[in-house]
Amino acid sequence: MASVYQFLTSKEISPRGWIKRQLEIQAEGLCGNLDKVWPDVRDSQWIGGDREGWERVPYWLDGFIPLAYLLDDEDLKARAQRYVDHILAFQEADGWICPNGDTPRAEYDIWAVHLIAKVLTVYYDCTRDERIPEVLYRIWKNFYELLITDGITVRKWGQFRWFEGFIALIRLKEWYSDEAWIGDLAKRLKETGTNYDEYMESWKTPLHKWTLYTHVVNMAMMLKSEAVSCDLLGEAYTDLAERYYSLLMKYNGMPTGCFTGDECLSGLSPIQGTELCGVVELMYSFEWLYAHTGDKKWAERLETVAFNALPATISDDMWAHQYDQMSNQIDCNPMRGNPHFNTNNKDSHVFGLEPNYGCCTSNFGQGWPKLALSSFMRTRDGLLCAVPVPVSVSTEWKGVPVQVTLDTAYPFRNSFTYRVKAEKKTGMKLRIRIPSFVKELTVNGERVSKRNQLVFGGFEAGETVITVGYGFEAKLEARPYQLYTARYGSLLFALPISYEVKMKEYVREGVERKAPYCDYYYKGTSDWNYGYASRTLTVEERDGEDGIPFSSHAPSLVLHAELSHIDWGLLERFENVCAKVPRSRRALDGPQPMVLYPYGCAKLRMTELPIVKKNG
Ligand SMILES: [Zn+2]
Numbered sequence: 042m043a044s045v046y047q048f049l050t051s052k053e054i055s056p057r058g059w060i061k062r063q064l065e066i067q068a069e070g071l072c073g074n075l076d077k078v079w080p081d082v083r084d085s086q087w088i089g090g091d092r093e094g095w096e097r098v099p100y101w102l103d104g105f106i107p108l109a110y111l112l113d114d115e116d117l118k119a120r121a122q123r124y125v126d127h128i129l130a131f132q133e134a135d136g137w138i139c140p141n142g143d144t145p146r147a148e149y150d151i152w153a154v155h156l157i158a159k160v161l162t163v164y165y166d167c168t169r170d171e172r173i174p175e176v177l178y179r180i181w182k183n184f185y186e187l188l189i190t191d192g193i194t195v196r197k198w199g200q201f202r203w204f205e206g207f208i209a210l211i212r213l214k215e216w217y218s219d220e221a222w223i224g225d226l227a228k229r230l231k232e233t234g235t236n237y238d239e240y241m242e243s244w245k246t247p248l249h250k251w252t253l254y255t256h257v258v259n260m261a262m263m264l265k266s267e268a269v270s271c272d273l274l275g276e277a278y279t280d281l282a283e284r285y286y287s288l289l290m291k292y293n294g295m296p297t298g299c300f301t302g303d304e305c306l307s308g309l310s311p312i313q314g315t316e317l318c319g320v321v322e323l324m325y326s327f328e329w330l331y332a333h334t335g336d337k338k339w340a341e342r343l344e345t346v347a348f349n350a351l352p353a354t355i356s357d358d359m360w361a362h363q364y365d366q367m368s369n370q371i372d373c374n375p376m377r378g379n380p381h382f383n384t385n386n387k388d389s390h391v392f393g394l395e396p397n398y399g400c401c402t403s404n405f406g407q408g409w410p411k412l413a414l415s416s417f418m419r420t421r422d423g424l425l426c427a428v429p430v431p432v433s434v435s436t437e438w439k440g441v442p443v444q445v446t447l448d449t450a451y452p453f454r455n456s457f458t459y460r461v462k463a464e465k466k467t468g469m470k471l472r473i474r475i476p477s478f479v480k481e482l483t484v485n486g487e488r489v490s491k492r493n494q495l496v497f498g499g500f501e502a503g504e505t506v507i508t509v510g511y512g513f514e515a516k517l518e519a520r521p522y523q524l525y526t527a528r529y530g531s532l533l534f535a536l537p538i539s540y541e542v543k544m545k546e547y548v549r550e551g552v553e554r555k556a557p558y559c560d561y562y563y564k565g566t567s568d569w570n571y572g573y574a575s576r577t578l579t580v581e582e583r584d585g586e587d588g589i590p591f592s593s594h595a596p597s598l599v600l601h602a603e604l605s606h607i608d609w610g611l612l613e614r615f616e617n618v619c620a621k622v623p624r625s626r627r628a629l630d631g632p633q634p635m636v637l638y639p640y641g642c643a644k645l646r647m648t649e650l651p652i653v654k655k656n657g
Contacts, residue, residue: 043272045335046418046425048328049434050166051110056413058431058448059590063409064112066589070359071394071558072108072406075101076120078558080551081399086140088127094140097403098124099156103163104321104406110167111410125164128157129176136183138176146187152198154184155206162209174216177209185226188233195233201259203234204266210273227273237263237285245292247308251384257302257319258400260289265326268333282330283338295368296518296526296533296648297350297640298342299323303365303382303389304397309521310621311649312612314365314382314390317401320350321408328415331427337493340427341476343415344531347428348452351408352591352641356392360557362405364389364397368526368640368648371538372617373563381618392644393545393560395552417445423470423498429457438469443500445471452531453590453598453639454582455511461497462504470498473509478530481512515578515600517652522622524649527578527600527637534578534600534637535646539567565645569619570609572653574632578602596642603632605653619647628653 056064067073075082082101086094102124109117132138138157141149158180165173187193195203207227214223240254248255267281293300293308299315300306307313327343330336354366363373365385373391380387389397417434418425424434424445433446444462451457461471473495475482482489485508489495497507515529527534545560554560578600585597605628612618640648 044333046332046420046427048166048332048414049417049419049436051107051414052167052169053434053436054111054414054416055113055433055435056111056431057433057446059450059453060409060413060416060430060432061112062588063590064108064413066357066359067406067409068108068112068114068117071361071402072101072104072359073117074558075105075403075406076124078553079394079399079402082403086142087131088124089131094142095150095153096156097399098128099153099160100400100403101406103156103160103404104408104410106160106164106167107410107414108406111413121164125161125170128161129172132176132179136179136181137187138180146192147194149193150198151184151193151195152202152205154180155199155202158206158209162212165212174213177213178217181206181210181213181226182222185222185229188226188229197253200233201235201253201256202262203230204270205262206230207269207273211269214273224273224275227270231270231274235263237266241285241288244289244306247306247313247383249383251305255302255305257300257304257306257316258322260285260300260302260306261319261322261326264323265329268329278334280334280336282326286342295350296520296528297353297368298345299350303385305384307383311369311520311522311524312367312381312618312621314367314385315350316365316385317354317362318404320346320354320366321405321411324351324408325411328411331415332418337474337477340474341478341531343412344428344452344476345533347408347412348531349533349640353643353646355405356561356644357589357591357593358557361392361394361559361561362396362401363392364401366390368535368646369619370645371565371569371619371647372645373561374617375562376615376617378614381612381615388560391560391562394554394558396560416447420470420472422468423472425472425474425494426459427474429473438467441465441467441469443467443469450597453585453596455513455530457509457511459507459509460504461500461507463500463502465502467500468498469500470496471500471507472496476511476530478513479511480514481510483510483512484508486510515580517573517576517578520649522649523626524622524651525573526649527602529578529580529598529600532598533640533648535640535643535648536569536571536604536635536650537638537643538565538569538645538647540565540645563645565617568606569645569647570607570623571604571635571647572607572623572626572628572651574603574605574628574653576652578637591639591641593638593642593644596638598639600637602635602637604635604650605632606630607651607653623651626651626654628655
């Protein structure tokens with residue numbers, strides 16, 4: 042089955058409104074400056090230096106390149122180009138492209154080949170650089186020849202991420218459709234790659250040990266494996282991803298739509314964390330799954346992860362990030378003694394340059410740009426709004442130039458203005474995905490019946506304006522351990538905890554932490570030991586903070602709730618981690634009006650709370 046929808050490119054999509062501002066913040070923050078401040082990118086072997094020569098530069102480029110082209114920023118584009126030119130110049134005569142240094146090819150983890158091939162495909166989509174088809178051909182032909190002669194070994198990351206290179210192989214097959222070896226390579230990659238079916242039992246209880254088959258980033262990436270590989274393999278799509286995702290969520294689900302992984306699967310407790318790489322890779326998998334299947338559940342899950350888990354774990358200025366975020370997170374100072382994380386360090390949840398490990402430092406940048414690139418998709422009969430963030434799409438339909446512009450502050454507001462501009466009358470259809478949580482739907486101010494998609498057509502020359510409105514309610518949703526979380530559409534809400542921030546500047550192993558790219562410890566200063574005193578939630582739209590979409594100080598949307606203090610208690614042995622569940626659910630005082638913040642805005646927060654038992 043060919044993909045139901047096709048991705049558009051940065052040549053067609055221009056960000057506007059809040060998503061443009063979010064991308065600008067990213068460009069002004071760590072991702073936009075990583076080549077200046079972080080040795081593993083600045084001095085990488087990928088560009089002739091002596092630092093890390095495996096996944097970090099490709100990870101960074103995977104976000105930095107679409108960021109540069111979506112913002113159409115000359116400085117960013119020039120810096121991206123410098124890296125790509127270096128990488129292409131170092132491609133060896135036989136096609137090998139990775140800087141394996143003293144490591145023999147047979148011992149080098151071939152995950153880097155998959156990754157750089159994917160990144161060069163992302164780069165091609167942004168630039169149409171004519172060198173790329175041949176570069177990719179030589180990379181994969183060489184890979185194929187090494188694979189069939191045991192010149193490389195399929196193991197570790199390369200084995201568990203066998204599907205990642207298919208993003209590039211799909212394109213290669215379009216360019217070189219007569220080359221039979223591409224199909225054979227695809228088959229061999231699947232055969233030698235990990236079959237995750239064999240490990241499903243091990244996802245049901247935390248193993249408390251580090252394994253590749255419960256590794257949260259592998260889990261997030263592999264969800265797209267069938268969607269990206271089945272066409273090239275000539276196999277039917279069976280929605281394997283649903284089978285995997287529903288099992289992962291049943292035993293490890295978080296309210297954000299992520300599964301716990303600190304850094305391997307960690308169960309349902311609200312104080313287990315999940316890794317930032319897992320967040321952005323899950324988004325990328327959902328984007329592919331939605332495009333491939335057209336099934337709206339994937340787009341709804343994408344929104345939930347993107348609007349909650351992604352902003353929550355990165356600072357307002359996007360200079361600092363966590364490795365692990367927790368849904369009940371009362372403090373972000375290093376833990377004393379052994380952490381309660383399964384396989385991560387005691388500082389994994391502090392905000393900083395590279396808490397725990399530097400993969401997320403280089404990889405987090407793909408989140409927002411790829412979301413913007415998934416906002417609209419091409420359909421058989423026109424365009425579809427997949428994720429309604431504000432962008433302008435300039436493309437053509439059957440030779441007629443068309444522009445579709447969406448202005449909205451969604452998910453903070455629920456109104457949408459679409460403008461379709463066509464030079465001539467066009468038969469193009471505009472489809473708009475409607476989330477299942479929408480209860481009332483209006484078009485141009487008129488109530489219409491609820492449906493999965495709105496479809497518009499018959500656009501005359503000139504401009505057509507369509508306004509759409511969503512109506513839905515805030516509600517408490519049940520979580521494991523008889524806890525509840527507040528949800529309003531795609532946004533989760535949490536009780537924000539006030540905090541003081543301590544800046545930590547230091548140098549470790551030659552890597553400098555210096556403001557703004559230093560570590561930040563958040564110490565909670567307000568009570569967090571509450572339960573819901575009632576199910577009543579009311580929504581308030583506020584002005585927000587200029588220029589920071591997910592402001593941690595002044596969110597543009599809040600919920601009002603009634604809470605009561607309860608005796609919750611700390612996790613045994615810890616001074617700054619709350620217990621998994623409260624000691625008692627009995628209300629210690631009467632209902633108090635409290636304000637809940639969007640989860641993505643609340644850096645310290647309680648997201649999963651009990652409904653209290655009344656006194657007396
Ligand atoms: Zn990571």
